[in-house]
Amino acid sequence: MYQKGRAWIELDRKNLASNLEQLKALLPEGCTVMPAVKANAYGHGAVLIGKALQDMGIQDFCVASVREAAELREAGITGQILVLGYTSPQEFSELSYYNLTQTVVDFPYAKQLQAYGRPLAVHVGVDTGMNRLGERSENIENICRIWELKHLKVTGVFSHFCVADGASEGEKIYTHGQITKFDSVIRQLKEKGISGFKTHIQGSYGILNYPELRYDYVRPGIALCGVLSSPEDKTVSAAHLKPVLSLKARIACVKQLHAGEKAGYGQTYTAEKERKTAVVSIGYADGIPRELSNRGQVLVNGYRAPMIGRICMDQLLIDVSEIPHVSPGDEAVLIGKCGAEQITAGELARMVGTISNEILSRLGGRLERITAGMNDY
Numbered sequence: 001m002y003q004k005g006r007a008w009i010e011l012d013r014k015n016l017a018s019n020l021e022q023l024k025a026l027l028p029e030g031c032t033v034m035p036a037v038k039a040n041a042y043g044h045g046a047v048l049i050g051k052a053l054q055d056m057g058i059q060d061f062c063v064a065s066v067r068e069a070a071e072l073r074e075a076g077i078t079g080q081i082l083v084l085g086y087t088s089p090q091e092f093s094e095l096s097y098y099n100l101t102q103t104v105v106d107f108p109y110a111k112q113l114q115a116y117g118r119p120l121a122v123h124v125g126v127d128t129g130m131n132r133l134g135e136r137s138e139n140i141e142n143i144c145r146i147w148e149l150k151h152l153k154v155t156g157v158f159s160h161f162c163v164a165d166g167a168s169e170g171e172k173i174y175t176h177g178q179i180t181k182f183d184s185v186i187r188q189l190k191e192k193g194i195s196g197f198k199t200h201i202q203g204s205y206g207i208l209n210y211p212e213l214r215y216d217y218v219r220p221g222i223a224l225c226g227v228l229s230s231p232e233d234k235t236v237s238a239a240h241l242k243p244v245l246s247l248k249a250r251i252a253c254v255k256q257l258h259a260g261e262k263a264g265y266g267q268t269y270t271a272e273k274e275r276k277t278a279v280v281s282i283g284y285a286d287g288i289p290r291e292l293s294n295r296g297q298v299l300v301n302g303y304r305a306p307m308i309g310r311i312c313m314d315q316l317l318i319d320v321s322e323i324p325h326v327s328p329g330d331e332a333v334l335i336g337k338c339g340a341e342q343i344t345a346g347e348l349a350r351m352v353g354t355i356s357n358e359i360l361s362r363l364g365g366r367l368e369r370i371t372a373g374m375n376d377y
């Protein structure tokens, strides 16, 4: 695969297809996958991932913002695009221009959408206990009144789990409580003669840990990327997920450090003895957490090379003393496989005390993004 830049992301289309099939196999008949491709598809590249999924038969998507939705529409995504987050009244015209579906974040917001004065497609968010977006599930009167707002075309009703990833008894009980509240809202709407809407509540962990649920859509994000939020998570369904993303950068220069010499900003690294170091063309502005300074590793020629000194905005330093034949122009792997070695997003996440989702979604806009396995479809 030809790649010319300083730092880039490679997307494995085969693995994306495989993850999609793995998840589909867990779903009940008739349930539709509506991938969450917010935050540039978790850093992978929303247009590349969206188009690849569309080619694989996916029609519906969800994103966090109207701008993310517009980008997908402009790129040729034709199905339903649900904006999961808040859209300000100043942006309501974009919703109709791009034919998007907006989340009703609560009842007052529904009235603001109505006041726009033109037809808008919406999904009603129901808060079943996360206490984030959505009208509270017990406010059934307000929820029903959304259907009286004549400019709103309600095509869906949804909620969101907050501890579906948890394996403890308490977390399972809480999630079942959320399901009960959601089902109760749906039942009460139907009793009032309100119908014609789709339902959804599961993200990745909702699918993996509650495969018995039967709603119309699921909204997987991180699982489609082929990783778990935390690699040590135990899930009820064992899906064989494969990472879609690899992160690589070019070695810019290789040099010799003498015993006692220091390297990088703040001189936080000192060569104990004669060392061979390399400069890798990627930094914290590309999404490499600065906390990995003097702690992280990269793969070069199938070996692990430790990061040395502070990570810079655009570059970082590694010790390649133990690695034969390292030359400028060689590839360094920050996330992905190299020979028998592999570094996962989860490994980086664990080192800096976060989840893979954060590591991936922060990968920078200036990275080139390319797709491998194009010819396999």
Ligand SMILES: *Cc1c(COP(=O)(O)O)cnc(C)c1O
Pocket: 036, 038, 084, 160, 202, 203, 204, 205, 219, 220, 221, 222, 223
């Ligand atoms: C981000 C998000 C998702 C996807 O979550 P994953 O855990 O990555 O699958 C689904 N639904 C909502 C409302 C979200 O905000």
